[in-house]
Amino acid sequence: MFRTRSRHRLLIAGALLIGAACPGAAWAHGDVTPQAVDTTGLPKLGDAWRAENPFRKNDAAVKIGTSAYNQNCARCHGLEAISGGIAPDLRKLDNECATLKDEKKKAACVKEIDEYFASTVRKGRTRNGAVYMPPFEGMMNQEAVWSIKAYLETRREKPL
Structure with missing residues (x-):
């Protein structure tokens, strides 16, 4: 029982550390600003x-x-x-x-x-x-x- 709780706490602590070190990774589905795509050189496909x-x-x-x-x-x-x-x-x-x-x-x-x-x-x-x-x-x-x-x-x- 103790080992399971300890592992669970370590997993949570690790996730929090990753989130602090790379905040975008933890909330990757947050605000995403689409970037323009230069399609010069490809045939135009129309509407x-x-x-x-x-x-x-x-x-x-x-x-x-x-x-x-x-x-x-x-x-x-x-x-x-x-x-x-x-x-x-x-x-x-x-x-x-x-x-x-x-x-x-x-x-x-x-x-x-x-x-x-x-x-x-x-x-x-x-x-x-x-x-x-x-x-x-x-x-x-x-x-x-x-x-x-x-x-x-x-x-x-x-x-x-």
Whole structure:
């Protein structure tokens, strides 16, 4: 019993120390100011949002998406898309699709994940009134959003 309480107190003390040393880490879902993404060099996609990532395997988009991810997403989703537990690990976003053998089902799955990703980035996520992810609509154009997705596709845990 004593050891369990001592461990619990040590864990709390450690968390408090980390929070004091790096206050942003403890409250990573607090105020997040979106950073502008320079999408110069990418084709303009227009106002109508695409249902699928038009920048898949586009090297220029991956480069822009890497920078955009680091500026806007890494603080919650982790460096190189490796989550530290605060937010979902985005390397696993397409895992379910990767296990599908039927190519038509796999393509439909990837499209569905693309739509989910774009919707989540644009509208954010809330639960019981708490903001789990801020909305980026109006802050990032679709070129920026799809370039981030193109980068994340290079970080997949299970390649398609």
